[in-house]
Amino acid sequence: MKCFHFTNGEGRDNEEPGVIPRATSKVSWVRSLSVASSSYGTTRRSEFDSDSRDLSDSVAFQELLSLRRANVLRVFTFSELKAASRGFSRALLIGEGGFGCVYRGIVRGCNVGDGKMDVAIKQLNRNGFQACSLIPF
Numbered sequence: 001m002k003c004f005h006f007t008n009g010e011g012r013d014n015e016e017p018g019v020i021p022r023a024t025s026k027v028s029w030v031r032s033l034s035v036a037s038s039s040y041g042t043t044r045r046s047e048f049d050s051d052s053r054d055l056s057d058s059v060a061f062q063e064l065l066s067l068r069r070a071n072v073l074r075v076f077t078f079s080e081l082k083a084a085s086r087g088f089s090r091a092l093l094i095g096e097g098g099f100g101c102v103y104r105g106i107v108r109g110c111n112v113g114d115g116k117m118d119v120a121i122k123q124l125n126r127n128g129f130q131a132c133s134l135i136p137f
């Protein structure tokens with residue numbers, strides 16, 4: 001999983017937001033986000049298999065860079081991610097990585113399909129950087 005730290009959307013060049021494309025992309029509040037996917041809304045579970053993951057992450061990173069350049073990225077607030085995962089419900093826990101737990105969730109208002117998207121949301125450990133991440137599921 002790639003992690004990008006940023007502050008308010010006006011960050012340094014090396015601060016890449018982990019976001020989903022959307023027509024409007026104004027940022028009012030952000031935390032650290034991360035994203036790993038090569039195809040929004042159509043991520044296959046096999047992308048998390050060890051052999052394909054590095055390539056998948058690399059493709060996703062390049063895609064995120066081009067989306068950011070096109071200014072069609074949307075940053076989700078902590079509240080949105082919390083709501084999407086029903087308050088980081090243990091019932092929606094789908095995994096755990098070195099930096100925190102990953103929850104399944106649904107975000108709305110995306111510029112894909114019916115506007116709803118299944119995502120994986122990582123909540124970083126409080127002992128590290130307290131933040132969330134969002135990954136197309």
Ligand SMILES: Nc1ncnc2c1ncn2[C@@H]1O[C@H](COP(=O)(O)OP(=O)(O)OP(=O)(O)O)[C@@H](O)[C@H]1O
Nearest residue numbers: 001094095096097098099100102120122135136137
């Ligand atoms: N997009 C996703 N779709 C489905 N399951 C996911 C997704 N992302 C993560 N998971 C699940 O959560 C687990 C932990 O994922 P994570 O990316 O946090 O692992 P990691 O790379 O080892 O963690 P870290 O980057 O914190 O070291 C995965 O093994 C997987 O089971």
